[in-house]
Amino acid sequence: MTTSVTAVASSGTPVDTQTPDPARTRRRRRLAQWGFVAPAVVFMLLFFGYPLVRNVVMSFQHYTPKTFFTGEAPFNGTDNWSSVFHDVLFGKALWHTLVFTAGSLLGQFCIGLALAVFFNRRFPLGGVLRSLILLPWLVPMVVSGIVWRRILDQDTGVLNTFLDTLGLGGHTPWLTSPDMALLSVVLVNVWIGIPFNMVILYGGLQEIPRELYEAASLDGASAWRTFRSVTLPMLKPVITVVLVLGFMSTVKILDLILALTDGGPADATQTLGTLTYQNSFVELDFGAGAVVGNVLIIVSAVFAVFYLRANRTEGK
């Protein structure tokens, strides 16, 4: 089809008074077509490709607060890598990242799926309620974090007040105890992620042909059996996409943790993301920040492989 378009278009340009040279016209045409795509390619190379490469280089350079006056960041071999790997904080941050990501995904996905199944039934106002649930996802994440920081306040936050009224204690140090803080951050992130999971899974449920359910009910299958044998298998590609996209966006979260705890108390909520930020932008040791950032990329890359595989089966 592309060739027929080319032929029609080149014969249709009336400005060319000389006999058109087909090879030259085609080349010029190709060039014009690349003009459409080139700006985006250049932009993405600058804002995604270049940072990847630069981070690898930076991780072998010695940055100090003075670097930005002198412009000097000499290469220092693997010093940054060994100092980061010997820091106890790095191991903690890696562990917190995995717990935060796994916990968030588990909560978001299970509740999101339950709500998607719930809203998949038709009932009055269902559509309106479903779209209003999206609101938490649309509020800037740093703002959600700040709102939750107030709600989870140990002495005057509404959650503890509420628990106190029910006689369930009510003095939990949600964000101020090193034992509780990571769990609290996960809970808040579950709240943020539910709408996204619900919407995509709901879309997947809508695609499942109704006849399959009718057949299952004719066979006398119970609701649970139908869910396990019809819904889950049919939903599998969408589930993979949701989980992999969720992984990639959760593993790198920074805003929420900074707003809730700033990585504290006692580094209890420090993740690879916040540690990169702290190394580079608080301590101005961009070399160490780059090392942690590279580890974060490696962790995501492993899961990107899953994503691409999922995308391929999903696409065609």
Added chain:
Amino acid sequence: MAAHAPAPSRRRWGSTVAGLLVLGVMLFPLYWMLNTALQPESGLLQVDPVPSGPDLSGFSKALTDQGGHLLTSLLVSSGAVAICLAVSAPAAYGLARFGLRGSRTIVFGTLITQMVPGIVIANALYNSYVDLGLVNSYFGLMLADASLGIPFSIVLMRSFMVSVPGEVIEAAEIDGAGPVRVFLRVVLPMSRNSLITSGLFAFLFAWSDFMFALTLNTTDDVKPITLGIYQYIGAHVGDWGAVMAASVLSAVPAAILLVLAQKYIAAGITGGSVK
């Protein structure tokens, strides 16, 4: 039929009640944000479940302190949307139509960008921005924020533009229209919906951006509302009323978009991630 009607319909309204409960739990934090904002006197004390009277002094304080940052957010986000659409709409068309060698690689690369963590980008970008003099500039932040929406927009619009009928484009070309003209006069108007969805999401991404605002600015010159609120809690720990009022104001665009453009948002979440 009529005899059976009451039972199922009662059960269906039961679902509505359950749905309302779910919605209540999910939206409670946002209600609490508004509620706290309307009780600026409570400060560090407990907040009443409902405001006794609408005390708007928290909002007026928030507007005085943060109004400028809201404008900055609006300006930066609008600029980011303009850059994002100008870069990604032609690319989406090119990738959907021209069959260029390497198209598949580019689409693949566009998908891959989603896994690059923002803080890694900021880490490298800050150093380049220092060299280029883009730190603390509106344009620098607009460019960085545009990068949040570009991959999403390319993927979304491309999947839409693939289905623009080839005959329409060929007809325009027979009339003597060049590729730019075909794109502007034929393809863009036909892809209106995907253009709106992309623009909306690019705006939301830029408006919500905190990381680039935090890392690419070292002075107070360019401070969007997200960064403004974050620094506000550092400086005004006792004044939760004003902090929450500022938070409410920062959530307004999201709420407006959700009401006005509900179908585009749902389409964007599903289309952008699955396709």
